[in-house]
Structures are given as structure tokens and as C-alpha cells.
Amino acid sequence: MRPKPFPVLVTGGAGYIGSHAVLALLDAGWDVVVLDNLTTGFRWAVPETATFVEGDVSDMELVGRVLGEHGIGAILHFAGSIIVPESVTDPLKYYRNNTAASRALIEAAIVAGVPHFIFSSTAATYGIPDEVPIREDMPNRPINPYGQSKLMTEHMLRDVAAALPMNFCALRYFNVAGADPAGRSGQSTAGATHLIKIAVEAVTGKRPHVGVFGTDYATPDGTGVRDYIHVSDLAEAHVAALEWLIENPQESRIMNCGYGRGYSVLEVLDTVDRVTNNPIVRKLETRRAGDPDLLVADNSLILKTLPWRPQRDDLGLIVQHALAWERKLAERAES
Template identity: 50%
Template sequence: MAVLVCGGAGYIGSHMVRFLLERGEDVLVLDDLSTGHRDFVPPSVPFVQGDVRDATLLGCLFREHRVDAVFHFAAFIQVGESMRDPLAYYDNNLQGVLRLLQTMVRHGVENFVFSSTAAVYGEPELVPIPEDALKCPTNPYGETKLAVERLLHWTSVAHDLRWSALRYFNACGAALDGSIGEAHDPETHLIPLVLDAAMGRRPSVTIFGDDYDTPDGTCIRDYVHVMDLVEAHLLALNALRSGRRSSVYNLGNGRGFSVLEVVEACRRVTGRSILVEKGARRPGDPARLVASSARIREELGWEPRYTALDAIVETAWRWHGKRWG
């Protein structure tokens, strides 16, 4: 039986593929390479370049491969871009999952693990955020992820579908051997942007807003190492395979880090000076997003291993050095 990883050539998806292979799973990758990288997928893994919204292609894949489960990492993820072009986000993020679910139902595939986001909560009333907190997204990105979660619920009511939605915010870090990591174009994630400045690939890093209601005035986010994320995804899949009910889980590192704390960690790890410039707030950015992961720790036994900010940055710096050094 094969596990289909949609978006398996992207940042988190490619780490998921390798993690699955190491644990003896047969893997199939679907990726349109709009943001993914073909060389991130091991040569031994069957790879199909295509759009997850292509119902004909999906039908062919499910007929030709004995798909047992599906992971979805094929969403658009940039908050600012979603504010500028919400139609594109609804088209890709919601339609893509809709086409997948229709195909899964037709072919009797029951297990679906969805990469969701803490952005479904919007500006939270309680931090760390529990799963049952009010959902009020402040941007179309979060809104589309919440719409998918609702779609999963109603699909499971009507059909034989078991699913898990994993809500996390800032995926970060890289494979421990530095072989793969973040490689977005354009890059929008904070840690690689700061490391770019440390390497001299950009003159400075911009902080978008320093007047938030936080200790140092900059946004606080939950940074979860990519290897901890993929382990949680596999735990979720195995729970579904064993008959556990569908569920939503937060993935958090136990505390949040501010933008300035991330910059300081990058200075410590790299030993280099990093110029910081101040910019205006970005629309749709809440001040503080930190998710409680108590539920998945208790129910599935997930324990993140890479929670120290310097340790996270060290793995990202190793990948940066191999990529650009």
C-alpha cells in the first residue's frame, strides 16, 4: 500500500517523504513544482508532476497505485499574498482538497492527514491556544484552512473517511544532515531571511511592526522544527490506521519566540552581524500565536525534540551553508 504525499517536493512534504521511507512506507509524490524542488525527492520514490486539482490525473494515480493514505502539503501559505489575492488561495487550497476527497471517496481510501495552521484562530483570546478556542481567521490563508477542516468533518459524516488536521504555525529548521531545508522563491519565512542577511545574500532583515503588545514589541510565533512536525504527522496517520476517531491537533513547541529573539539566536549561532530595519505592520498579522499541544501529547504521545531556538537555527544554518556556502 502506498502513501500519497501531495506537495512532497516542497519544504515540509519532502521531509515527510524521507521520514516515511525511513520507516518502511511505500511513498508516491504528487507536486506541480510551482514551489517544490524535484531534487528534494529521492530518486527511488515515484514522482508525478501535476496539479492536485486535476481530477483526471488523481483518478489515474489512485487506479494505478494502491493508495492507503493521503498527506496534503500542497497549499499556498503566504499570509500577505493571500490578502492580495484571496481568489487564488480559495482556488488552490480549498479546491485541491475537494478534488482529493472526491477521488478518495470514489476509490475507498479512508485515511487523510491535513497540514492545517494556527492561523485559523486569528487574534487569540487565550495563549497558548487550545484546539477548542474561537476560530476567527484574520486572513484568507487561515480562512481557507478552516474551510478545509469543515469540509473534512462533513465528508466524514457522509462517507468512510478518517482524518487528522494538524494546526501549527511556523515550520522551521532543516534535515539534521543539512541535505534539504527551506528553499522558497521568494523567501518569506523569518529564519531563512535572517540567515540570508547573515550570509550577505541580502543587506538586512526587515521587522514588520515593533509596536505590538508583546514584551519587545515584535510579533511572537510558535516555531516548530520540521522533523518534529513530520513525526507528528506519522503519529496521526498511524492513529487513524488503528481506528482512532478523526481529530484536530495543535503542534506547539511549548513557548513562542519574538522576531527579535529569532534575530538574536541567528546572531549567536552564526557569529555574524545582522542588520535590522524597521517596517510597517503587515495586514492580517496577529501579535501572538502560540499553540498548546497538550492534546496530541496526551493522546498520541508526541514529544517535540527540537524546542530550543538555537538548536532549531543550527539545523537551518547547516542547510544554508550547504546550499549557498
């Protein structure tokens, strides 16, 4: 393993996706500094081999100090708010935590001379697409403040990269699920809204049932179809993107992160039933406002750009890892 040129700062590294990115970086030999305010993250999710700093990305003085003291050469930015319905009822929270805080972080990075930036973006920037699978060159029409707040940060990074010596990758996630195969981290935040997390909570008795929101979509079984990507594959894509930025200092990319295949809500629940051999209760509900029929990635650009290839493209495996982590959380709560 070749020596790495500098330490990396991971914001939101005590959260779900951020903690898996920290693991992937450490596994690849990088020195990692984690900055997290622990609002939704967990101190125990940060490995002892990473340096931890408690604080907020909007605190430019703190961020500048961390960047300078540790000689940071790249930032992986995961900190932010992610619950779509909440963004509709409390939009200013999302423009503060996602857009304004990211602006402060980007400025601190420029002042410190950090040349590389990777941003945790989302397929919510597309809104309701005209066609599927979704390519990066399709229109961005967010239908909620969450997607809009992320798109505004992409625009800031694009403009900064055009004017100043920084390049960036914005990775647009589709539906992230699963947990570290070695059981080192997983989705731990209470009140999660992601289907697979909700389903494994029902398996372990945390929920009495799983809601199925809408059965009249234009899909084969009438339920919404989504592209699910294993969180560890996603984390490894960030490591590959970091190495690409270093090798291509004059270039930046916005890329989808998905597998290019969709599963319906019922297909996911059938998979959970099969993995556990214990059918969970399903409760049919009305549609939620703004839910598209299908969201599936065209992932050809990331496959063309990076050497990254999915290693865990299996819905049953994703469910197995999510369930193993959920059971680990239950054991922790009982002890």
C-alpha cells in the first residue's frame, strides 16, 4: 500500500454514511480526521485510529484551525440534514445546515488551501425525472428544500472550482442501505425513514408494521421503485473519487452512485421476509406527496470515470447486513 500524501477531513464522520467512509479510508491507508457535532452522529461510531473533533462545519474558526493543524489535503463532506419531509416543514433548517454551512466550509477550505473536495449529494436534485434510468445531464428540478439545498451546494462547488485552485466530486446517492459487513458501523439514528432500515426494525420488534405508501404507481406491482446501493460500496466510491481528484487536479465531476437497477417496495419487503423467514406485517397507506414512481440511476459515468466497481450488488446481502446491525443495536440497548 503506497503512502498517502496527506490526511483527510471527514465532516459528519460519526453519522451513517460518513462513518462508513471513514472505515473505507482507514482500510485504504489514509489518515483521517473526523469533524462532527454529534447532533445525529455517535462518538462510538468513530474508530480509535481516526482523530475526532467535536464541532460544527459552520464554525469557520474551528474548521480553519483543524485544517491547518492537521495539514488536511482533502475534505469529504457528509454533515447535514437529510429527512425530506422535515425539509418541507422546516426549510430554513435545511438551507442553514446544508447550504449555508457548506458555504462556510468551502470558504474555510479555500482559505486553508485545501485542493480537493468531495460532496455528499443526492438524487433528490433531479426531482421527478422525465425518464429512467437517470443520467447526470438530465434536468435538475428538486421538489423539496432538501434536494434544493444540496443542488445549491453543487452550484457553489462548481463556481469555486472554476475560479480557484480546487477540484471536486459531487456524488449523487440513490437509496443507501445496509451496514458494514464486519459489523463495525450501520444506520443507528432513531426515526429513520429509509425502507430497509424500517423493515429490519420491524423484524426486531421495534416497529409493529411497515407502511407501504401507495400501490397505484406506474410500476409492475404498483409500488414505488428505487435503486438501492450498499453503504460500503458507496463508501469505497468516495475513496476512488478522492484518488481520481488527486490524479486529475484540473477536473471535477458530478456522478450518480447507484447500481442501475430498481426494486419495488414489495420486492424489498419480500426479500426481507425471505432472509428472515419471518413475514413482517404490511400496512397499506396512501401515497406521500412528491414520491416519484421510479428512481433508478444510470451509473455509466462513474463506472467510466473511476476504477470503482460494486462488490455487494445483491439486495438479499444488503438486507442481511442491515439486519445483523439492527440486532447488534438491540443487544447494545439491552446491555
